[in-house]
Amino acid sequence: MACSLQDLAFLEASKAAEIDEKLMGPLGFSIDQLMELAGLSVATATSEYCAQNLQRILVVCGPGNNGGDGLVAARHLYHFGYKPVVCYPKQTAKPLYQGLVTQLASLDVPVLQELPSAEAIERDFDVVVDAIFGFSFKGEIRAPFADIISTLKKISKPIVSVDVPSGWDVNEGNKGGVGLEPAVLISLTAPKLCAKHFKGHHFLGGRFVPPAIRDEFGLKLPTYPGLSRKRPL
C-alpha cells in the first residue's frame, strides 16, 4: 500500500492554514468534526504501529489544535483497549477543549499537568504521542514546551508525531536539530513540506478532503484502503 514520496505534494505551512480556513468556512465543517476525525485517524495509525505489544501510551498535548487532536486520539486509544495517559500542561478555556478533557476524565484517563521525568517515561510508557505543535508552529519554543521537548529528546521510547514533529520548522525540517526525531509521523490532510526530511514510518490521516480542495491546492492524495482512517505512505 505504500506509495513513493515523489508521488506526493507537500504543503507549505501557509497553504495548510488556508485549507483549514476553507474547510471551516465555505466547506461547512466545524472544528469539532475535523478534530474528531483527525484524532480518530491519529488513534488508528498509532494503534497500527503499537499493535498489541506497546500498550502504555503517553500523549503529550500542546496548547492548540494539535493538542486537541491528541486529546481526541487518547480517548479513542482507550476505547481500542490501550492504556493512555495524557500530559496537557497549557489547557485552553475553550468549551471544545474543556469537553475533550471531561470526556477523558469520564474514562479515568489521567490528565497530567506536568511531564514525568525522562526516567519515569522510560519506565512507565512504551510509546509517546507528540501532539505538541502542528502546522501553525513558528518561532521560538515557549515554556513549558522547551523543557518538555528537551526531556522527550532524552528518551529511547518511540515517538509518534501528529502532523509535524514538534520543534521542526514546518517548511524546512529539524533546523538546528532542536526538534524531536519521531519514529512515526502521522500527516493530517496532506504531508507538510518538512515531511520530505522524515525517514521513519509515515502515515496519512484525515480522509475527508473534498475534490475542490485537492484540485485547488494541487494535492496528490493516494487512495485510502477499505474503510480505514489512515494509510501508510
Add this chain to the structure above:
Amino acid sequence: MACSLQDLAFLEASKAAEIDEKLMGPLGFSIDQLMELAGLSVATATSEYCAQNLQRILVVCGPGNNGGDGLVAARHLYHFGYKPVVCYPKQTAKPLYQGLVTQLASLDVPVLQELPSAEAIERDFDVVVDAIFGFSFKGEIRAPFADIISTLKKISKPIVSVDVPSGWDVNEGNKGGVGLEPAVLISLTAPKLCAKHFKGHHFLGGRFVPPAIRDEFGLKLPTYPGLSRKRPL
C-alpha cells in the same frame, strides 16, 4: 463475533434520551462530535452490508438527529467509494445541519428535496438508508414522511435503518405494521427496546460509551473488534 440477543440490555426511549442528555451535558460531548461518530459507524456498517455489489445508495434523512446521522453517513460513504444520493425534505436551519449539507454539496453528492417514485428507486438504487426517525419519534407520522414511508414500503430493495426502523414505536416495535421492515438495523450506543422484534442483520455502532453510562443504565455492551466503528449483534 455475533452475540446472543439475550446478552444485551435494550433501552427504553426515555432512557436513550437521558443518555444523550448526559453525553452532551456532564460528559462533555458536543452534538457535532457525537453525530460525526454515529454517522461514521452507520457508514461503516452500511458498507459492510453493501460490500462491492450495492453501490448506489439512497439516504433518506428526517428532520432531526437521525437525519443528521444520515447526512454524515452519506459523506463517509462517498469517501468509501460508494455513490450516495441524499433525500432531505425537511431541512433545519441549524448551522450544524447546514454545514453537513454544504459538505455534501462540495462532494457533488445530490441532495433531493423530494423522494423519487418507487419505480425510480427500484431502477436507480441498490439500497436505501432510512435515517428518518430515531429514538425520539412518537405519535403520528407527519407529512411528508407518511408518504415517504408509504413509498419505501413498496420497494423491494433492501433498507438499512439507523437506530430505529422508521414508523416503529421505539419501545413496542412495528405497531399496526405501519413502519418499514428493514433488512439491516444499525443500533447506536445500545439497541432500543423495539430491536427485540427485529429479525434481520443487526449491527451496533457508537463506540464511545463511558463506563459510567454503561453502569448507570445497566447496558451490556459487547466489545468491538479491533478498531472497528461497528460490530454485528
